[in-house]
Every structure is written in structure tokens, then in C-alpha cells.
Amino acid sequence: MSLLTQMGVAALACLSYQWLWGQGGMLSFGQAVYTGAGAYLSVHLMRMADAGWPVPMVLVPLLAGLGTSFLAWALGGISTRRPGAALAMITLGLGELAWALAPVFPSVFGGEGGLSADRTAGLSLGIWQGENPLHMYALVCVYLLLAMWGLNTVERSALGLFVRAAREQAGRLAHVGPDPHRVRWTAFVLAGGIAGVAGGLSAMVFEIVTPEAFNPVRSGELLLFTVLAGSRHWAGALLGGALTVLAHTTLPQWTPASGLYLGVLFMVLVVRAPQGLVGLAVQWWQREPGRSLTWPKPLVWLQAMAVLGFWAFAGSLVEMAYQYQQLSTAGSVMHWLGLTLKLDQPLHWMGMTLAALVCAGVWAVSSTHRRHATKEAQA
Amino acid sequence: MSPCALELQGIHHRFGATTVLAGVELQVREGERLALIGPNGAGKSTLFNLISGEMQPSQGRIMLFGQSLSGWTTAQIHRAGLARSFQIQRLFGGLTVSENLASGLLWQAQPAYRCCGRGEQQAQAQAQVRQWLERLDLVAQAPLRADQLNYAQQRRLELGLALSAARRVVLLDEPTAGMSRAEAEQAVALIREHMQGKTLLLVEHDMEVVFGLADRVAVLDQGRILACDSPAAVRANPQVQQAYLGNFSFVAPAGEADA
Amino acid sequence: MEFFFVSVLNGLSYGLLLFLLSAGLTLILGIMGVLNFAHASFYMLGAYLGYALAQYWGYAGALVLAPLLTGLLGAGFEHLVMRPLHRQGHVAELLVTFGLSYVALELVQLLWGRAPVSFTLPQALQGTSVWMLDLPLSRLFIMAVSLCVLVALWWMLHRTRTGLVVQAAITHPDMVQALGHNVPAVRMLVFGVGSALAGLAGVLAGSTFVTEPSMAGAMGAVVFVVVVVGGMGSLLGAFIASLLVGLLQTLALSWDLPLGAISSARLAPALPFALMVLMLIWRPQGLLGKQGG
DSSP: OHHHHHHHHHHHHHHHHIIIIIITOOOOSOTHHHHHHHHHHHHHHHHHHHTTOOOBGGGHHHHHHHHHHHHHHHHHHHHTSSOTHHHHHHHHHHHHHHHHHGGGOHHHHOTTTOEEOOTTSSBOTTTOOTTOHHHHHHHHHHHHHHHHHHHHHHHHSHHHHHHHHHHHHHHHHHHHSSOHHHHHHHHHHHHHHHHHHHHHHHHHHHSEEOGGGGOHHHHHHHHHHHHHHOSSSHHHHHHHHHHHHHHHTTHHHHOTTHHHHHHHHHHHHHHHOTTHHHHHHHHHHTSOTTSOOOOOOHHHHHHHHHHHHHHHHHHHHHHHHHHHHTHHHHOSEEEETTEEEETTOHHHHHHHHHHHHHHHHHHHHHHHHHHHHHHHHHO | OOOEEEEEEEEEEEETTEEEEEEEEEEEETTOEEEEEOOTTSSHHHHHHHHHTSSOOSEEEEEETTEEOTTOOHHHHHHHTEEEOOSSOOOOTTSBHHHHHHHHHHHHHOOSOOOSOOOHHHHHHHHHHHHHHHHTTOSTTTTSBGGGSOHHHHHHHHHHHHHTTOOSEEEEESTTTTOOHHHHHHHHHHHHHHTTTSEEEEEOSOHHHHHHHOSEEEEEETTEEEEEEOHHHHHHOHHHHHHTTTTSOOOOOTTOOOO | OHHHHHHHHHHHHHHHHHHHHHHHHHHHHHHHOOOOTTHHHHHHHHHHHHHHHHHHHHHHHHHHHHHHHHHHHHHHHIIIIIHHHGGGOHHHHHHHHHHHHHHHHHHHHHHHOSSOBOOOOOGGGSSBOOSSSOOBHHHHHHHHHHHHHHHHHHHHHHHSHHHHHHHHHHHOHHHHHHTTOOHHHHHHHHHHHHHHHHHHHHHHHHHHSOBOTTHHHHHHHHHHHHHHHHOTTOHHHHHHHHHHHHHHHHHHHHHOOEETTEEHHHHGGGHHHHHHHHHHHHOTTOSSOOSOO
């Protein structure tokens, strides 16, 4: 349950990034400023509620989001003046600035220990039970659905069209009417606001926020998982959120190389399938129905096996390397895909390397062969 | 004499050490159609970029309806009443053809960044989009992405984006480039229909289009205006002929004797 | 007084290190139009490779070989990964360099662990010089090497034929290719040289300061600040901005002036970014950048 709640919050953050990047074409490397700001606003509101102010808890994320959109408005002007690389660097710099300034003001940001809060305090308005995890989950779902509905409305509106046009050809947009800078700025404020809501919710879930919330690594991860999952379809936000949480909790338990695998997967997707995992799925789903499902030729089978084999053996080398680091604690025997590998035997290392190289060779040869065959067929 | 829609005063422009425009003076009256011709590299596209706000001139002033445009952004110049098309089309590639046209027409229906839903504004704009699709003969291509169109279709859309902006002054940069004779004639008819009472500044290499549309012709050579006169007078100008011997084929329109 | 000179020296040497990094980034940005997010990763790789090589070939060997190796890695990456992406546009290239920065960090942590490694300067370069003042030799060494390399770079760009081709290819790649030059090869060369510069900076910084996985993240952002403040695409702007940022940060840290309730030392990490924000408000194109962007 708690895992799903966290996934919902992460999905909301991914949704805001989808809007900013997928619709607006703005690659921001500093969205952690807004999720962090939302979290801190939310914590301060909860503390006020604890101190006796009449703060309705269900509205805390909304208020945090509104405050954050104001911050996005203040910073958005210089962030969105020029799109592309300039925006990336400026948002990165602002993110680093926030990250560097947070420890300097412990009264606001709580120093290294951060600030804690209590979500059972404050006005419940008869419907809110802070102690009940189901209520927290429901709140997250409500905000997520509201954000999805809201963004959908904006996407269909005139502003949505202007934002997409600014993404495609900012230089032309001014010639047909709207000012691309204003358009980008507005989109940026909206994205910041939703990111603030996500941050506010996360503060409610964890009941604590530290300056780590501004860590630029988080901005990078938001980018990574949103692009990985797919930035055009709303399902991508859900997948991105799920992956973000899994990458921090479950995946590292399976393998210490999870970060490496994710990075490589990201790079492969950027080169081969920029539409992301969900985009790939949508493409496969919408493929031409005329293509009959014939059995692939033996060469295709060979290539497929070679590809799988290569990744399996390369993966085994990576896993062996990771475990080698912790020889003293983890021991020198490793079980991988049914094989028992001894890390202190150089023969095992060489065997895996050889197997990986053979698979790579077969892959290269078979793919060249297939390319020639298709060229001949086309000629 | 009708007031000056567009005036260029002493325009000099340099890229680093290279002077591209060396003292261009031009006056375009309101409602006039002026064609700008000249060999490649004469500075025509640079001049357009200066007028439409992509760049600021190194020296000189550009006046639109008597107001100096120095320091103005492209959006501000557009609001003041100027639209343009590009020699290498700048379409919104990932958007559909309808969306391309809608981006400008929505703004005209209501110049605001509205983020809430459908309304009269959208319905009105959609009706206008349909009209323009018919005029541009792009009805069948409406749901296609702009970067999926063929070259001639893209040029038509490019022209449509400039004309549909309904500005008082329109700059067209080689609108019929790459079009067949029939397509070029259709484009000329469309331009003529929509530029009634409006001011047109046109860069063209196709002499038939120039003679069909222009009231006056200005010749730009090596950053300077060589001549600016009626099409027949320019054709007969010995300076122009000397500069472009063999560069242009001054094909006489049917029925007129060559000088 | 001596403290002042030492601080200024520290600031200048740090600034020159920054310029080694930002010069490479500016060249790559100029010729490829792409922001190389992995630039700081090559810096980190240079430091770690220097550490590994120094164990076999000594510090001098590491100083020469590590940047060379890093440059080759950079050129290889450009050729294998970035070239096929070129037609997909700048954004795809930027994203793939971001991915590389992520993967490089994981690889370094895999191979050398998460804790800092002890990459140190040789005895000869430790300590202080006795000539005139007690200036730390390490900083003098950094300045000397940086200046030599940068002079060589300037000479290559402005006095050799290849350098002129590179300069031309930065502004007019199509024309240069039409004239018969091999622009893809030039791109690979520039990427390699830029990465090698980053690697050299890594060896110098890693041995003088610290070699740890987080050095890429820390330096990377500051280099971007330098490029933004100096003006994207301007080497001279990057030079001025590097020295400015280097001096500012070092002096704030070492002088520790009290500003109200906060000391400047605590603000020091934030100063480059604050400078960037101020520059963006006052002069968005940077010190020497082109207007309009």
C-alpha cells in the first residue's frame, strides 16, 4: 500500500515533467527545486496546523502547489527566455543554487536533519484520517486524477496548441501571433505547480523533508524515468513513477548493478526508441493489422538468441564485478542463471567474457547478413 | 500619395568583417506590391530577417507605418502588422496541417493564452482553418503531420501561414520556389486575392510571377539597390542588364516586344 | 599579506582548471551544437585513469597517458554513439550524453568503489616553494601545466590549418564540408580534444584535491555556469568567466567574511550559481556571447 502511494506521488511528478518536456519540449534539469519547494511548503503548513492554525489537510498539497507555481513564475522568466540548451543549463544552475542555499538557512530548511511534520494534525473536515494509510493513498489518487484531467484540458486548449507549436518551431510562432517566451513561461509555471503538488504529497507521505529534496540527482532521475517510460502518453507517467520507486526499493535488492542497467537502458532507448517504453508499446499495439504472424526465419532466431546471450553473459560479468568488490562479505561463489560461478577462478571470468564475445560476434554477423538480405529484396 | 507602409533608411548590415548590406534605402507605399530581385547572395534574405525582427541592423532604421522597429522583438513586429514566409519553410513539423493553420487563426480569434477548453473562439478558428485548407488545396492532407507533406504541399502551407495571419504588410520569400507552372499560377492567384489593399514585399526569381504580381521592382545587387521602378522600366535599365547579362531570362510576357 | 597571495593563487589555479574544462565544453558546444553533459564524467574518468596509471608509470606517465586515453574514449564515443544520432537532432544527443554521465558514474563506482581513492601528487610537487613566498607548489604546477596547454590550444586553433578548419566548421559546417573537408572527422577530433582537456583537468584536480565519484557532479554544474556567464561559444568569455568564478569561490571560502548572520564560506558553494542568475537577469547572452541566441 505504501509502495503504491509512493508510486502515485512519483507518477504525479513524472506527469508534470511529461507536460514540460513532452508537450513543451523544455528539457529542465532542475525540477527538484519545485518538488522540494512544494515539500517544504507542505511541511510548514502541517507544522502550522500542529500549532493550532485551521489548515485543512486535504488542501495542503494544493496550497503547496500554488505557492510553488508562484516560485516557478518568479524563476520562469529567465529560465524560459531561450529554449533548448540554454534552458537546460539555466535550470541546472538554479537547481544547484537551491541545493547549495538550503543548508545555509536552517530555520527555513531545517539543516541536515530536515523538518518533520505530522499529517494527523490540522483540520480534518470530517473526511481525513491522517493515521489511515488508505486515506493517504486515496488523496494521492485524487490529486493524480485531477492533474491528469487538468493537463488534458489544457492540452486541448489554445494554449496547448501554442505550447506544442513553440516546441516544434519557436522561431515561427512569433510570426503567427503568440510570443513563444510567454508561452513557454506559462507552461513552465504550470509544470512547476504540479511538481509542487507532488512534492507536497511526498512530504505528507513521509512526514519529513530534508534539504536532500533539492539534490540535483533527483532532477536527473525525474528526467531519466520520464524519458525512459515515455513522454507522450499519460501511461508513461504511471510507469515512470512506478519505476522511480522500484529503482530505489526493490531493484537494488535483486542486483547491485541496477543503476548501471537503467543507465544503459536509457541510452539504448534514446538512440533506438525515443518514444519511451510506453511509446513502444503503443506503437506495437497500433501496428498495421495486415502484417501476418509468420514464423520468423532461422536467421532471425539466431540473431535473437545471440542478442539475449550477449546481454546475459555481459550481465554476468557485471554482476561478478559487483560481487568481486565485496568479496569479503559476499563470498566468492555466485549463482547466476543456473550457473555457479567462482569469482576467484580466472577461468570462470575468461569463460564468461569469451561467451559474451562469441554472442556479440554472432549478433554482428547475423545482423549484417539480414541487412544485406533486405537490401537485395528491395533491389 | 498614400502613406508609407514600410520604409528602410540607410540599412547597413555586417556579419563580422563582411558587409552584406551597404546602404539600402527603400520605400513601400501602403497597398503597393513590390518585388525584390537580385542574384543569390545579394542580401535579400538578410534584409527580410532584419525587417521581421530576427536580427537588428548594424546601422540604419526600419519604419513600419511610421514607427521605428529598432529593438523590437518578432512578436511585437507581428502585432504591429507584419507577417512573413520563409525561403526554407519553417512549419510546425510535428503538428498536423490543420494545427499549423490553427496556431495563427486561434490567436487572431482571440489574442490570449487561454487554457480552458472549447468555446466560440475555437469554433470560429476551426471554421477559418477549413476555409484556408480549401484555398490551399490541402483538405485531404489536413490530418497529416506537416513534415509528412511533399515539398510543394509544404510550400503551399508555408504561404498559407503567412497569408492567413491577416497582417497589413506581408513579406514573401520565394513563395513559388519549386512549384510547377500551374501551381505557381494558383499561388499567384491566391496571393493576389488576399493581398487586396494590403502591402506586399516579395522576393522572387521567377520573372513571370514578378511581372504578374508586382507594381514595382527593386533590384538588389551586392548589398545596394540598383534600381527601383516599374517592371518594364527595370527590364530596360542598362545598368541592370549589364549586371545580370545572362543571369535572368527576361522573357517578355506574351504580346510585348522585347527592348 | 602572504595569505592574500596564496588565496589569489589558489583562486587563479582553480580558475585555470575551470578553463581547461570549459574550453573543451565550449569547443564541443561550438562544433556540435550540443551540450555535453558527460564532459564532467570525462574529467572524473581522467582522474581515476590517472590514479590507475600512476601506479605503473608514475605521475608523469599518468599526466600524459590519462588525458590521451580519455580523449580516445571521447572520440570513440562520438564516433560510435553520437554520430548515428546526429540526424535525430540536438536533443537526442544531449540526452545520450546525460545517459553517459549516469553510466560513467556507475562504472566508476563499480570499478573503484564509492569512497575516495588516494591519488596524490609526487613528493616533488608537494609542499611550498621558497622563492619569494610560501606558495603551494601544487597550485603553481597546475597553473603552469594549464597555461602551457592553453597556449598550445590557442596556437593550434589560430596557426595551424586544422585549427582554421575547426574554427570554420564551428560556424559553417555545411560550407566546410562542401569544400572537401571531412567534417565528421573534425567533429570526432574536437570531441576527443575536448575530452582530453577534461581528462587532464581531472588528473590535475584529482591528485591535488580529491578523487571520488562525486567530483563529476560538483564540477559539472560549475562548468556550465562558466559557459553561461562567459557566453555560449566564446572561448575568451569562458576564460574570463573561469577566472572570475575561480577567484570568487576561493576567496569567499578562504576569507570567510561574515555577511550578516551567515559567513561567506558557507555561501561559497552557492556563489557561482548566484552569479549565473545575476548575469542572466542583467545580460542574458553572457559576457561575450552573441545576442539573440
